[in-house]
Amino acid sequence: MAEILSAAGVKSGSLYYFFKSKEALLLAVLDRYVELLQPAVIEPAFARTRDPIGRIFAVLDGYRRMLLETGFKQGCPIGNLALEMSDKSEAVREKIALNFDNWTGAVRQCLLDADDALAADVDRDRLATFVLTVMEGAVMVARIRRSIAPYEQAIAILRTYFERIASTTCTLDK
Amino acid sequence: MAEILSAAGVKSGSLYYFFKSKEALLLAVLDRYVELLQPAVIEPAFARTRDPIGRIFAVLDGYRRMLLETGFKQGCPIGNLALEMSDKSEAVREKIALNFDNWTGAVRQCLLDADDALAADVDRDRLATFVLTVMEGAVMVARIRRSIAPYEQAIAILRTYFERIASTTCTLDK
DNA sequence: GTCTATAGGCCGATAGAC
């Protein structure tokens, strides 16, 4: 809180005029992250390519850049909070879940846009959640190892998985 | 700290006789987790099957059980600390990295034991790290969604990936 | 080795002036 007040250049009296508690501030931040996903994460990534599957990997590349630009200090801000705060407050857990749903919703839309390129027996919701799972896990391992390799290699494996299910025949065999 | 002292039934004076600081206690806990991986996580899982790849999934099933038994309060204790503590102390980050290396080392050994069943062009170290990545990400998403589905579905997708690289031909196509 | 007692600081939050 001291860091936030200092960065904002205000005193605690001002902060508690707008937010009734520390948790209320956190909930507002999590609402803001929901609003910011599209303009700050999805749209910049989508601007790089029009291919639906390519857009998913463009989003994933954004987290790779974030890791590199911050020297592995910052990965996914939601993931940071997820394991730390989720069992301290049920309201916080629900807002984090909303952020995850927002994220997987955007990935799911890409999968639907690429519908005829994907095998019919692949559940789109489950696959979108798996993309989130791999991203969050890869960010964690990369940050702890202070190396981008675990992230890049996880995304590379995810890509081979996509190449596999994007083909209904066995054309990708090596 | 208050919870730890209460659970241990001692006063803080006793604790600081053995550990010079809060961080020193955390480092000792992380050392203990390194020691405990084999007897508490790996060996119980390995006792269920002798198949090397099956053993990897038996380990992963242990985390599934933990999530269910604790009502999603406890997943991987190392992952809990990873995002929260890694940039507060370099020594802590290194000990967490050691725990991750210990874990992927056990998985890597399984992959080496299954060597001739796996495609030759798959890097064993990278694959072991990917298994860790999927587990940690899946634990996070399952805890936030308070549902075992994201975990089970991530492991299921990982299994199809293993089925794919365990076959040099295209026999697993559906 | 464990206790009691407490130092000294930071924390979240509030009151009231302006």
Place this chain on the structure above:
DNA sequence: GTCTATCGGCCTATAGAC
């Protein structure tokens, strides 16, 4: 709306008796 000033509590850590 923002400030100054401050409260009471909790925290990590220490001192010293036993």
